[in-house]
Amino acid sequence: MSKTVVVYFSGYGHTQRVAQAVAEGAGAQLIAVDGEGNVPDSAWDDLAAADAIIFGAPTYMGSVPWQFKKFADASSKAWFTRAWQDKVFGGFTVSASLNGDKQVTLINLQTLASQHGGIWVSLGLMPSNTLNASRNDVNNLGGSVGLLVQAPSDAGAEAIPDGDIDTAKRYGARVTEVAKRLKG
Template sequence: MAKTVIVYFSGYGHTKRVAEVAAQSANAELIEIDADGNVPESAWATLDGAHAILFGAPTYMGSVPWQFKKFADATSKKWFTREWQDKVFGGFTNSASLNGDKQVSLIFLQTLASQHGGLWVSLGLAPANTKAATRGDVNNLGGSVGALVQAPSDAGADEISTGDLETVKLYAARVAGIANRLHD
């Protein structure tokens, strides 16, 4: 079975909740980027040993926060040695707004994976885009590059919509499943 790792930054707990839901679905190990933009030294070996890596970050001011960018910059040592070449990658982001420029964050994550020579996995879910659709529906935000999550700025992490959480579950399982097929 392929090993899946989720590396994420969470400023207010929402991304942490999403990462935990994704980890459950993909049987993945979690690595949290701390408030200073660092991961434990042991995390690098864990990431090196992974077959699939999911990136998770909130969207702040139209992109990922500086803590995630610091982590991304630190991966340049892995880039230089092509350590993560041909790993399977995916990503998710959340913001307080329905749009909030989340697509920009996903493109940042996808570009980071591509720079490492990785294989990016699309969401693979049709959008819930009918008049009858609700926030409880899977892929209600209409993502395709990765998983999109929205929680109002005055909502706690426990108030993320069930549709967004189910979208993340299905996506994390898809990423892990593709890694399993490629690993076997």
């Protein structure tokens, strides 16, 4: 049995919906970063006990929002003691645009995982990039480093395309499966 935790910040509910889908696929615990950039004190113990950690954040102005950055900066205590060394990591991001510089956010999350000595898991899915592809296909945005999700800016989280939600579930399952395999 492998323990996976999804830690995320959601400003408008879109990232929360994706976090829930990732957690469903991973069989993971959810930890929300609040509007002040904090997690409950018990969350640090949960993260330390996890075999896999999946980061989630919206892309705001080409990067993670300050609330997630505050959480990342607070993780320096875990960094200093190498508490997350050799854990399996993954990450996802959501923005209103199809591109929206989401790749920059994923690289930010991947760098955070690497600073902690973690092992990053790619999306591992072929892109849906044919003429007949639609937004309801798996990996329609063509991610590889991690999960990319598009949510229309003028709609709630329910408007996230089914293909992105299905991709989120598959990615959560992949991260947990890699953690299980590495745990032995």
